[in-house]
Amino acid sequence: MHPILACMKNKYLSYIKDVRRYSKRTCAIYKEVLDDFVQFCEGSEDFGTTLNVNGIRAYEVYLMDTRKLSPRTVMQHLSVLSGFCRFLVRQGVLGSNPVHLVKRPKLDKRLPLFYKDKSMESYFEGTKGDPEFGSYEQKLHRLIISMLASCGLRRSELISLNVGSVDFSRSVLRVTGKGDKMREIPIIPSLCEEISLYLDAVSSLTDDAYEPSSPLLRTPKGARLYPVFVDRVVKQELAAVPGITVRRSPHVLRHTLATELLADGADLNSIKELLGHSSLAATQVYTHNTVERLQSVYKNAHPRAKNGGKNGD
Numbered sequence: 001m002h003p004i005l006a007c008m009k010n011k012y013l014s015y016i017k018d019v020r021r022y023s024k025r026t027c028a029i030y031k032e033v034l035d036d037f038v039q040f041c042e043g044s045e046d047f048g049t050t051l052n053v054n055g056i057r058a059y060e061v062y063l064m065d066t067r068k069l070s071p072r073t074v075m076q077h078l079s080v081l082s083g084f085c086r087f088l089v090r091q092g093v094l095g096s097n098p099v100h101l102v103k104r105p106k107l108d109k110r111l112p113l114f115y116k117d118k119s120m121e122s123y124f125e126g127t128k129g130d131p132e133f134g135s136y137e138q139k140l141h142r143l144i145i146s147m148l149a150s151c152g153l154r155r156s157e158l159i160s161l162n163v164g165s166v167d168f169s170r171s172v173l174r175v176t177g178k179g180d181k182m183r184e185i186p187i188i189p190s191l192c193e194e195i196s197l198y199l200d201a202v203s204s205l206t207d208d209a210y211e212p213s214s215p216l217l218r219t220p221k222g223a224r225l226y227p228v229f230v231d232r233v234v235k236q237e238l239a240a241v242p243g244i245t246v247r248r249s250p251h252v253l254r255h256t257l258a259t260e261l262l263a264d265g266a267d268l269n270s271i272k273e274l275l276g277h278s279s280l281a282a283t284q285v286y287t288h289n290t291v292e293r294l295q296s297v298y299k300n301a302h303p304r305a306k307n308g309g310k311n312g313d
Helices: 003-018 024-040 053-066 071-090 117-126 136-151 155-160 189-202 227-238 250-263 268-275 286-301
Strands: 172-176 182-186
Touching: 003 024, 003 071, 024 053, 024 071, 053 071, 117 136, 136 155, 136 172, 136 189, 136 227, 136 250, 155 172, 155 227, 155 250, 182 268, 227 250, 250 268
Parallel strands: none
Antiparallel strands: 172 182
8 A cells, every 4th residue: 555645644633633623532533434444445556546536435335335334334434534535635645535526325314312301300300319418429420410411511521521610600611622612501500509519529539629620520439530431320320210212321411402492492503502513504403303393292282283184173
């Protein structure tokens, strides 16, 4: 394989990390995809025959027929390659982006999953108890669910929160999202109180519980949370909640908040700012769930819909 491909791959990975400031997880995904593509190209002596329309098509067929990857995963690979090729065009290595001419696999329409508000009410009612009592783990687990459900945080954003991220005087949470973009999220009084009581519990574990640079949420051993820990807590806490039959994950809690806000009349721009989306396109997907709800209400309540849409009684 022409050595320039491997060289430019490393330059691109440095670019998205240091200049574009992509998250660690995103950089890891890009590296995995590009490593896979470079390995696929092993044996090719000509750089031009690797990154052209035929080369990209061959890779797409390999992913679908040999690797048996889903259309959505193949799309992710092509998206990463498209970004890489755009970078190569700007560097003068390629004349154009060949990925633009490759037909993408057809994706099934997938709406965001969400939990019904009754299910979440059931969880919070069932775990309420006396906030001053209970074990440290109980306080931590409930607070993880509370912050994900009330603030619409990404898992990585939850993990990266520090004590100084909470402004109790203004009742806001300062969150650093994708691309190191900072946003402020309002937090309700009950959540402020829950955070405060949790920090009191942390003070029994460590001397730096209230240091602004200290992690806000900590494992029982005092370390900052990590992805698998958060995933495990969400699955465990929501396992027995009535009505929750879809995947139990931090991201579904984020989707749930967005769906409920939209159903309650919040405008898309406000939801976009709350979730830290870079464009309205990412936020508009939640309107599909709202339309489905509206159609259900219409069919059940509208007089004409009840009799099949016929005029008259």
